[in-house]
Each structure stands twice: as structure tokens, then as C-alpha cells.
Amino acid sequence: MLLDLMLGSLLLLSALLSLHSRNSLKSGIFFVVFGLLSGLLWVRLEAPDVAMVEIVLGSAVTSLLIFKLIATARIKAVKVHRIRKFWAGVISLAFLVYMIPYLLTLRKEQRIEVLVFEKLSMSGVESPVTAVLLNFRGYDTLLEVGVITLAVFGIIALNKGDKVYVWRDPLVQSLSRWILPMTVFFSFYVTYLGTFSVGGAFQGGSLLAGGLIFLSLTGQDVHIGESIKKSLLLLSLLVFCGVGLMYAVTGYGFLVYPLPLSTISIILIELSICLSTALLLYTAYRGKV
């Protein structure tokens, strides 16, 4: 109880500090703190899978991008008119007042989770979150993979490769090289864990992305051919669409996994997501393929 109150108030405090700071570096740092505290709060809410994704992807990778921005560009702040602040205050206060009565209507009730646990044995995996993510609501995940692929190609289409902040310290450079194999192994392990415990493709993929971004931060690059990199970027979307279409064409239905093949289909898709997400986020950080 006390822990919740503390976490909650620290969360609010870090959000306020992040939003209020004039200095963008301070905003960024408080944003990292906010992300980590969010993750902790979500663990407290019994959502460890999501907490992992938030801490690695939402907090760490986003912060890497933010700090790259702060280090590379000069962020111009414009003066905000007082009338705009007034209306902003009115709107947010009105929203708060509007929503408070809603709390009275909320009750403990059973939603869809009964159905999930009922059909879990038919999904091919033991983890309920993975079952929902890659089987029951796999279509959402397909579109999500599409979103991240599109975003990264948008970034590639945009940039002409400008000068980015680089940390050229030989010690850190070798450290990043040494850590990478361990990160690869660990990220595949996390992906594998997702089928029966806490973990999953996105968690593993973002971990690997972290290792790769560390490499890029020190000015190095992964030595894979450009065409291999490009095909890895597209891999998850291709595999996911391909699997869905394959089952559609053979008569089962779009993204309908036949029971004996569901585990292997999910593992195949998860592996491709892990690899692709890692390279996608890495490319997003670098700005070019």
C-alpha cells in the first residue's frame, strides 16, 4: 500500500518535472525516470511482460533516441502566450472534472480473461499474454509489425545521414563489441521464454536492439551486407503475412493456425519479430540502413 503510494507520487513527480523543465536535457532525464517508474508500477499491477517492454522499449530505446536528438540538434523553445496556457488549463481541468464521477461506476468484473484461460490450451503456447498477442489477436500484432516497419522506412526515406553524436572511446568501443554476443544470446532466450513464461519477441528484439544501438553509439557498425540488413528489416512483416496467407490459401482461413501447427507457427513468427525488431530499432537510431 505504502509502496504503491510512493511509486505513484514519484511517477507523477517525474512526469511533472519532465514536462515542466525548460532545459531539454533535464526533460529527457526525467522522462527516463518516468519510464522506469512506470515499469515498476506495472510490475506491481501484475503485468511483468508489459513492464519489460516498457522499460526496454518505451523507456530505454526511446530515451536513446531522445538523447541522440538532444546531443545532435539545438531545440528552439518558443514563447507561449498566456491565453494558450489559460485555455490548456481550462481544458485539462474540465477533463479531470468530467472523468472523476466515472470512478464511481467502475467495479470488479470479469471481462474476457475467462475466455483466454479457457482456450489457452488450444493456442499452442502456455503464456496467456503470448497467446493473446500472437494467436487470438494476432491480426493486431501483424498490423503493429507493419507500423514499426513503416516507421523505420519512413525514417530511412527522410534522412540523408547527418552528423550524429558519437562517443569515440576505445574502451567503450571494445566493451560494446564484447557485450554484443551475450546480448544476442540473452535476447533469444527471452524470446523463447515468452512461450511459457514472462518474455516474448518484442522484449527480446528490443534487448538486442539495445546492444546494437550501443555499438552504433560508439561509432561502429554491424558488419552485415546492406542487402542482408534490408531483408532482415522486412523479415517479420513478410513472415507474418506469409504465414497468414499460407493458411488462408490452404483453406484454414487468414491467420488461423491448425492446432498441431500452432506452436511452430508462433515460434517462427516470434523469431522473425525478434530479429526484425532489433534491426528496425537499430536502423531507426542510425537513421540510415
Place this chain on the structure above:
Amino acid sequence: MSLDLGYLVAFPILGGLLSLIGRLRLYAVFVFGLLSCFLSFYAFLLSLKHGKPLYQWVGGWIPPLGIGLRLDGLSGFFLMFTAVVFVGVGVYSLGFFKSAYKEREEFFWFFFFFLWAGLNAFFLSEDLFNLYVSLEVLSLTAGVLVALPGHKKAVRASLNYLLLSLFASLLYLFGVAIIYASYGSLSMHMLAKSFSEGGEFLYSLLPLIVSLSIKSALFPFHFWLPPAHSSTIAPASALLSSLVVKPPAYLLLRVWIEVFPKDKSLEYVSWVLGLLGALAIFFGSYYAIRQKTIKMLLAYSTVAQMGYLFLIVPLYYKAQYAEMRTTVIEGFTMQAFSHALAKASMFLASGNAIYVSKRDDISYMPGFAHSHPFTFFALFFSGATLVGLPLSGGFFAKFLLIKASFEVSMLFQGVVLLLGSLLAALYVYPIWRESLSFQPEKIYHLPIPRLMEVSAFALGFVAFSSGLVAGFLLQALSGV
């Protein structure tokens, strides 16, 4: 014969992926473009044949556990004209990239097909969270398309658009979260039953309606549209203005007719939307008349034309008889359809104008009537459709809506509809005047690539002549 609806989403995505491979690009574009068009038309014909909506549970899991796809008259119609616009813009782009922006072509087709897939996914989906992801697909693809030219104006417009769009999407998600917390389901047909029991849905109403209004550029949230649609290349502007603004309005209609119950409070909300729609028509047209550049004029025209879709919300609410309800939905659909085709045609034609004269100003617009008849007629037909001249799809749409508004004695709607046509004529006229000009310095003899001319003309022609086949097309909506 049935159709697996997943094909409508997966095949465009596949086409987009294959188009990234340099050697396969033209083949992929051709094959998957035709395939996606065929699939959309097949889906439309299926919806015409079946009186009732066709449901498909993706993955084989029934909602609320799984995600439902729904093909009925309304979604089939939207799928169909999405395909028409994409084919037209696709043909145009084949010619466009031969002449300029060669380095951008590498990624354009991926965004093109992905946008198509996202639109198909949106129109077919009946799961609220799936709609959120589809909305994000559309917003991000649109944002990336706006930034495609790479110059400062485009990048700034894209950034503002993206931030606002992201904000609106998260508001939408918040509304969905409230719905899930209160009702335990995300499936629209299931929620329809649950909503008729409780009054708690009102809390989700505000985030949903505000977010969808922001995304479809309803007044006063329209300010992102003109810079975004005018800063990018012509084919992208065409896709954005004709198609990307429609899904949020479509969703609002869907949610309104399928999910929300008949509640008194909704009537007040519907009048707020109706009023904002009228303001959108007036202010959009006023700013369009005042513009000096073609693309900005067309962008403000989109703001105005989208206003029609919101103006008629109280009409839907007031319509008592099922027959009148169908008329309003038919009017909505015809308006969306004819605006999409006409606006795409106009943007493509404006691309031709810029190609020939190298300038965006209306006063520098070439005298197409004398040098490039195809482009001139593209402008003529599409402009006539926007104004609502008889025989065009636009006329049919406005006729249906005016008829509906007088039948339920909502004179306000009828008057605004008529005034809107007059205002549209005021901003279409300068374009016609310039393109009919005899001044020798405005007549360019530079030949425009065939593909660019013919596609612009074809879209405009279809928009104009659709009034003739409107009866046939609209019978798809009788079951909605």
C-alpha cells in the same frame, strides 16, 4: 463464392514489401496493384449480392476473444472507391516518377501499398482496438508521405500533423479503454447490445468524438490539414485529401449507427457536430476562396467538403423511418465517394499544372483548355462534382441529403448544403477561369506524360458520371 477478407490486407502489404526490391519494383506494383483492385471490387460485388453483413473471425477465434472483420454494403462501397482512387493515383505515379523525384520512388510504392492495406483494414474491421492500430497505420503512413519531398516546409507540416495525430490516437485509445473497462468487450456488434443497457458509455463519448474530429479535420481542429496536404508531391496529396481523411468520419458514422443507443444526450452532441460541420463548410470555403496557390485552395476545399459529412449527423439522429435513415447513409457515402474521386483528380491535375508551369500559383496556371484538353477536362469534371452540378456524383449526394433534411424538417441542413455548393463554385471558378485563359504566355506546349494526363482525367470523369450509375451502386447500402 466467398472471399477471405484477410487477402484485402495481406496482398497490398506483400505488394509493398516486394516493391522495395529494385529489380522487382515495376512488376510488383503492376501485379499487386491489379490484384488488390480486383479483390476490392470482388468484395464490393459480394456485398451487393448479400443482403446481410458478412462476418469473418480472424484466426478463427470468435469475439470477444478474437477480432472480427465485417463486409457489408457500407464497407464494400468504401473498399471499392478506395481501389478506384488508388488505381488512378498509381497510374499517375508511374508517369510522375519518370520525370521527377526519382530518388523518392524507392520508398513511395511501399507507402502507397501500405496505405492501401491500412485503409482496407480500417473499413473491414469491427474491433475497436484493431481500429486504433489501423488508425495509427494510416496516420504514420500519411505523416511519412507528407515529409517525402524532404524540404523544410514539408518536414514541418509533417511534424505538426504527426504530433497532433498521435495525440488524437491516444485519446481514441483512452476512449476504447473506458469502453473495455465498463463493458468488457471490444467488438462493435457485441457492444451494440451492451450499450443499450447502461449510461456509462457517455464517458467514452468525449474522447472518441474529439479524437475522431481531430483526425478528420473538423473545425476547429482543421488547422493541420492545409499545410500537410499542400506541401507534398501531387500523388501523395491526392491520396491524403481523398482517402486518409475519410476513415475517422466513417468510423464516427459506424459507431453512431451501430453501437450508440438512442439516448437524448446524443441529440445534443449530434447538433454540436452538425454545427461544427456547417462552420467547417463556411470557413473552409472562405479560406479556399482567398488562397493564391492551387494546392492550398484544394486543401481548404477538403476541409469544407468534409464538413458535409458532419453536418448531416443530426439528420441521422432525427430520421425516424428506416427509409430516411438509409437515405442519409446513402448521401454520406455518395458525398465521400464523389469527393474522393474529384479531389484526387484535382490534385493530380494540379500536379500536371506544376509540371508544366513550374509554379504553384493560380495566376500562373496554364491555359489547359488550349494545350492539354485531358487535364482541362479533369479539372472541369472534378470541379463540377465538388460544386454538385447535375449528373455528377456530387449532385446526387447533395440531392439525397437535401431531400432527407427537408423530409425531417431540418431546414438548417438543407440551407447550408445549398450555400455550400454556391461557395464551392466560388473557389472552383478561379481554376476554371485560369485554365480557359487565352493569354499566350500561359499556353505551354510542353507535353505532359500520357499516364499523368489520362489518370487525372479518368478519375474526374468517373466522379462526374457516377451520378448515372449511383442507383446501382447504392443498392449495396439497402441492408445497412
Place this chain on the structure above:
Amino acid sequence: MISFYYILSFILVAVSVYHFIAAESPFKRLIAVNILGSAVFLFFLTTSKNTPSQNPDPVPHALVLTGIVVAVSATAVGIALILSLSKREKDES
């Protein structure tokens, strides 16, 4: 206890909405949007915990996971755009 989390998410939404409208730079807007996202996710996860049974509801977990990935993708594009804009402004000056 659950109500505390709900109230927290509402406050976070209100604060981020305020800062989104009254932001002094696109960067600040981006941070506000991300915090708004986390607030909505917090609401979802609190709902997930708000069940009579022992296990939390896994559906919001999957939805929030998807939401995080989408939000990060959009943020990445936003950051690339801000970088591009600042580069162009530097080139001009």
C-alpha cells in the same frame, strides 16, 4: 487501491494534455504525447488488475504491448523529423 491508480492515470492524462497544448517546442510536445500514452496504458493495466479472479486479465496486457510498440515507432519518426528540421535550419543559417 485500484481507485488510486485510476486517479493517477486521469491526473497524468490531464497534465499531458495541458502540456501538449501549451508546449514551447515540438520536442516537449513529443514528451507530453509519450506521457499521455503511458497514462492510458496505466488505465488499461489497472482495469486488467480489477478482476475478481486471482489472475489479471491478459487481454489489456497484449493491447498495451501493441500500444507501446506503436507509440515508440511514432516517436522515432517524430524525432527523425525534428532532427531533419533542425539540420535544415542549421544549413540555412
